[in-house]
Amino acid sequence: MTQMSTHYPDATRIEPVNRHTLAIVVDNEPGVLARIAGLFSGRGYNIESLTVTETEHEAHISRITIVTTGTDSIIEQIKSQLERLVPVHRVVDLTITGDAVERELCLVKVVGKGDHRVEAMRLASAFGARTLDATLTSFVYELTGTTEEVERFIKLMTAVGLVEVSRTGVAAMARGADAMTF
Template identity: 65%
Template sequence: MNALNLKKGASSKSAYNLRDLADDTLETHTLAVLVDNESGVLARVIGLFAGRGYNIDSLTVAETDHTGHRSRITVVTTGTRSVIEQIKAQLGRLVPVHQVNDLTVEGPSVERELALIKVAGKGEKRVEALRTAEIFRASVVDSTLESFVFELTGTPEKIDALIDLMRPLGLVDVARTGVAAIARGL
């Protein structure tokens, strides 16, 4: 601090204003990471995020190449542009990682998530829950006299919307898979 109580670079008229204002905005990115399918790889990738204080919004993992023993890890994370670049660079340096794709910046992609949503209710609330689920094209995968379990596949925003509408109708529980994503086209 100086006599005027200004931080260095705080004034837009300062010759020392070196801050990049766009770098302060948080962005959500979907990263597709191709790795060797061997024990400990997921722990190393997760450890990279945990050790540096990066947050994981969604995580899915599955073997995609049985003959080549490769798995695909899809991570949705939020951070500033520089943090996202740092995450991609650090992931690329891990030995079992073969490829890191940022689906958010590489072009259009398809993202889907699966959710199981349990709603309990009787009478009019039960009927309204069925109507609401039908609007979202959710399937009934389990039914008792007191509850339904709906299955919904769609974007995370679509799933959030259905969950919000089911709360007043007797939402009991939600299980979500996390985002699976793939680039469109070739």
């Protein structure tokens, strides 16, 4: 008897996993976010980051930015599955269309005295973070940057009294004059 593989799509096939940023233009109707989030959970796809808000108020259009990971074929599937949803107008893979600008905003709260406090201020200024709130024992900083910058900032701040983090997730847009319409 020959060794058997599987009756289902082969999960053992090794393909490189890549990170993709998708911009999804949708009708801003009730449940649309649940549809999209549910599609990811139901089909076992990853969501690394998700941001959503209405961008065209009159037309009730929202733009959702999702950062996901997967093999090339999984990413293709994600895109076609998204496009299949009735309220989805367009799906653009910003990673494939090239060199998109990606930014996220994070708020961090650090608590400390003495050297830690001084070091926190130095780091914040080195990263170009804005001070949104200060007390004698704490700061709230705002930093906007790439995911990597934000990660690095948080990592360093951990050493000097970081107590709380809030992040928006990635907002992204393709470079150049071409606009993504709905």
